[in-house]
Amino acid sequence: MFINLSNLKEIGSRKQVSLELEFHDLEFANREIEIKDPIKLELEIFNTSDSFVVEGKLKANLILRCSRCLQKYSSPVELDISEDVLKSEMEDEEELYLDEIIVDNIILSLPMKPLCSDDCKGICPECGQDLNEGECDCEVEALDPRLAKLKDFYNDDNE
Ligand SMILES: [Zn+2]
Ligand SMILES: [Zn+2]
Structure with a gap:
């Protein structure tokens, strides 16, 4: 998923982006993380001289597997996004690639030992x-x- 930045060429310019997207399931450390509904993103993108700052919120409904009873359970998450994407690391300064930002933030939010409930x-x-x-x-x-x-x-x- 790309966000078009062609109207954000001027340093100091910013724009709001609000979008929903279907996202593939993830696999991390042998754990499967299902993403149930479309991910909702409310972002603000800001052009600094050498990077694009991406800030806002990500909402997703994850399906995790409980580490105690091994059943799947639904775990809604709401994450604060704050990323600094260096222009020198972008393939194209007119396109912001979102997938990595989404995957990294979701994986960082995962509990070490997912539990369907505290008293499982x-x-x-x-x-x-x-x-x-x-x-x-x-x-x-x-x-x-x-x-x-x-x-x-x-x-x-x-x-
Ligand atoms: Zn028994
Ligand atoms: Zn459980």
Whole structure:
């Protein structure tokens, strides 16, 4: 996606751009990030002597996968954009390439451990049941990590 800058040649000139665009899904660090609805952008572009400053907002509806229960969930994001695109790095000073700005900002906003909700119960380590949907019949031994250490200690002793 390009924004035409041919009417922004004069240093000091600025323009507002408001647009919606369908965007492809992303893949990052083996995670798939679906982008559900069109991305909404409200930007102001400002021509400085050696760069174009791009500022504004990006709104998107992402579909992420919860790191605990592995279900997909919808995560609306609203991001502040503030980029300085150097003219020396542009292929053509009359066209601003937006994709990279969009991808970088979305990836930077991603949580390290996405969670469908703060109190997601995750899945049962025995049978894989989604514990948000109900308890399973497994008897998972809830072992206090301090007790586990103690147990190891005694086991070592017996050897
Ligand atoms: Zn979850
Ligand atoms: Zn289970």
